[in-house]
Amino acid sequence: MKFNEVDFDTYFKNYPNKEGFFGKYGGAYISPELKDAMEEITHAYFTICKSAKFIAELRKIRKDFQGRPTPISHLERLSNHIGTGVQLYVKREDLNHTGAHKLNHCMGEALLAKYMGKKKVIAETGAGQHGVALATAAAYFGLECDIYMGSVDIKKQAPNVARMKILGANVVEVTEGLATLKEAVDGAFAAYAREYKDAIYCIGSVVGPHPFPMMVRDFQSVVGIEAREQFLEMTGELPDSVVACVGGGSNSMGMFSGFLNDPVDIYGVEPLGRGPKQGDHAASLTYGEEGIMHGFNSIMLKDENGEPAPVYSVASGLDYPSSGPEHAFLHDLGRVKYDVIDDEETVDAFYTLSRLEGIIPAIESSHAVAYGIKLAKQMDKGSVLICLSGRGDKDMDYIIEKYGIR
Numbered sequence: 001m002k003f004n005e006v007d008f009d010t011y012f013k014n015y016p017n018k019e020g021f022f023g024k025y026g027g028a029y030i031s032p033e034l035k036d037a038m039e040e041i042t043h044a045y046f047t048i049c050k051s052a053k054f055i056a057e058l059r060k061i062r063k064d065f066q067g068r069p070t071p072i073s074h075l076e077r078l079s080n081h082i083g084t085g086v087q088l089y090v091k092r093e094d095l096n097h098t099g100a101h102k103l104n105h106c107m108g109e110a111l112l113a114k115y116m117g118k119k120k121v122i123a124e125t126g127a128g129q130h131g132v133a134l135a136t137a138a139a140y141f142g143l144e145c146d147i148y149m150g151s152v153d154i155k156k157q158a159p160n161v162a163r164m165k166i167l168g169a170n171v172v173e174v175t176e177g178l179a180t181l182k183e184a185v186d187g188a189f190a191a192y193a194r195e196y197k198d199a200i201y202c203i204g205s206v207v208g209p210h211p212f213p214m215m216v217r218d219f220q221s222v223v224g225i226e227a228r229e230q231f232l233e234m235t236g237e238l239p240d241s242v243v244a245c246v247g248g249g250s251n252s253m254g255m256f257s258g259f260l261n262d263p264v265d266i267y268g269v270e271p272l273g274r275g276p277k278q279g280d281h282a283a284s285l286t287y288g289e290e291g292i293m294h295g296f297n298s299i300m301l302k303d304e305n306g307e308p309a310p311v312y313s314v315a316s317g318l319d320y321p322s323s324g325p326e327h328a329f330l331h332d333l334g335r336v337k338y339d340v341i342d343d344e345e346t347v348d349a350f351y352t353l354s355r356l357e358g359i360i361p362a363i364e365s366s367h368a369v370a371y372g373i374k375l376a377k378q379m380d381k382g383s384v385l386i387c388l389s390g391r392g393d394k395d396m397d398y399i400i401e402k403y404g405i406r
């Protein structure tokens with residue numbers, strides 16, 4: 001399928017190119033030592049990608065340890081409740097081990113670390129989900145694990161902090177700036193620059209310098225591949241629309257990659273938080289501009305000095321001032337439509353899915369659910385497949401305290 005001059009039949013062969021670019025976005029804007037470290041990772045990744053042993057090991061892990069494939073659930077009561085005839089479905093990444101999609105790339109990254117002979121994995125975390133997933137992978141493979149986390153998020157996500165510690169990870173508190181995800185990334189980057197000989201930086205999304213946006217997408221593509229096959233088997237057709245929330249953009253890139261070459265409308269949902277004023281949201285693709293941050297060129301939110309702007313969202317996992325370069329590319333191309341959902345709509349969707357379907361969604365995923373509901377109200381027939389990136393156990397106390405029971 002051709003879309004605005006980009007041929008999606010051969011898309012994955014051509015994007016990213018050798019230097020890690022998706023059009024003008026991506027690349028590796030880093031110091032020479034780190035550039036060498038990234039090239040070592042790229043080389044190792046391309047080698048193991050072709051190794052039957054690596055592929056077999058990853059397959060076995062997904063099936064026997066993660067519990068894949070995760071199912072698709074038809075949201076019958078919610079669809080009836082909306083009443084337009086549109087049918088809603090969710091891809092259940094909340095049922096993936098550790099409760100979110102993040103284990104999909106963490107197991108891949110940690111397996112890569114093992115093949116490269118590294119002793120330690122380093123990462124940042126926002127909601128704590130990436131930290132928990134990586135700490136899980138580290139425990140599975142017997143690797144040391146340092147997780148950088150902002151103090152604000154440490155307070156908000158106490159159960160995940162406890163999980164990481166129980167799993168044997170070292171949680172490093174970051175107190176700089178707003179002390180959330182962006183500062184945690186800065187902290188993890190600085191640590192990696194010191195320790196890259198013995199450690200590998202396992203980036204938590206399709207962001208950072210090449211090869212991470214490509215590698216994380218490839219590891220997450222299992223979500224889209226499974227979902228496409230399952231949906232066809234369940235309904236005999238493809239969904240009309242596919243929806244996922246976009247923070248850094250990994251669950252969405254995984255989901256979207258399965259449908260880019262299909263006649264399917266694709267929607268990426270960004271957090272509008274308290275509203276469109278700078279500092280009140282984290283909708284980088286919707287309100288941002290081109291810029292370089294954390295080693296890659298993408299669309300980002302900037303302050304008056306051109307630095308990454310302060311961001312906010314009720315969902316810790318979405319409050320990052322940029323998104324992966326591939327999203328910026330698909331945004332400019334028009335292949336994916338990016339739109340926003342605010343905190344209030346998100347909390348409503350959190351309760352709606354819980355009450356009508358018995359599924360408590362992560363507050364990040366609730367953005368996608370809210371958008372799926374919105375779409376279903378506007379359409380008069382068809383189907384919407386939503387990526388339910390994670391489960392909401394981690395958010396329950398915070399939601400009840402801040403918003404009360406609805």
Ligand SMILES: *Cc1c(COP(=O)(O)O)cnc(C)c1O
Nearest residue numbers: 129247248249250251317364390
């Ligand atoms: C981290 C997280 C996200 C956001 O990350 P992406 O890279 O944009 O997928 C979304 N949902 C859940 C449950 C998360 O833990």
